Amino acid sequence: MNSLCKAVIVASTLSVASAASAVAGPVEDRKELMKSVVKSVKIAVPMAKGEVPFDATAAAAAMQTISGVPDKFVMLFPAGSDKHEKTEASPKIWTNMKDFMAKADDLKAAIEKTKTAAGEGEGAFKTAVFGSLVKTCKACHDAYRIKKN
Numbered sequence: 001m002n003s004l005c006k007a008v009i010v011a012s013t014l015s016v017a018s019a020a021s022a023v024a025g026p027v028e029d030r031k032e033l034m035k036s037v038v039k040s041v042k043i044a045v046p047m048a049k050g051e052v053p054f055d056a057t058a059a060a061a062a063m064q065t066i067s068g069v070p071d072k073f074v075m076l077f078p079a080g081s082d083k084h085e086k087t088e089a090s091p092k093i094w095t096n097m098k099d100f101m102a103k104a105d106d107l108k109a110a111i112e113k114t115k116t117a118a119g120e121g122e123g124a125f126k127t128a129v130f131g132s133l134v135k136t137c138k139a140c141h142d143a144y145r146i147k148k149n
């Protein structure tokens with residue numbers, strides 16, 4: 001292979017790599033994970049409120065879908081990513097990482113509890129959604145999310 005050819009290949013590889021990093025990164029990934037959580041919460045809350053008929057299978061499935069999220073989420077906070085222009089993450093995360101991770105564990109426990117409660121009936125499910133699940137969102141956001149809009 002001649003050197004011009006090599007240069008073309010190197011250049012095109014580089015531009016692919018930089019295009020990819022412009023659209024995806026830990027900040028985008030952690031926002032996507034939060035959006036996936038919202039999707040499941042939007043299935044759970046109307047059922048818990050009685051606005052849509054309680055469906056134990058769908059309720060449990062909504063929780064199952066996000067059961068892996070908290071563990072993945074906490075891995076997406078590399079140092080310096082509080083400086084990203086689009087992030088709402090508070091710099092306090094990095095000075096209180098242990099507490100931040102504990103709050104993610106609370107979410108994980110609440111998701112499990114809500115999933116189990118779905119199998120126990122509408123009353124148990126409602127208690128888990130309002131008594132645990134949505135409280136864990138607020139607890140972490142109040143401490144570690146700076147809402148920009």
Ligand code: HEC
Pocket residue numbers: 027030031032034035037038041086087088089090100101103104105107133134136137138140141144145
């Ligand atoms: C362990 C802490 C923690 C928990 C628990 C948590 N969040 Fe978040 N959430 C965050 C942080 C930090 C951000 C900001 C991320 C960023 O902008 O980089 C965020 C952002 C969001 C966003 C905005 C996403 C975007 O597109 O910018 C939504 C919506 C959201 N969370 C919903 C929820 C819901 C619903 C729950 C509960 C079921 C929840 N979160 C639980 C920490 C948490």
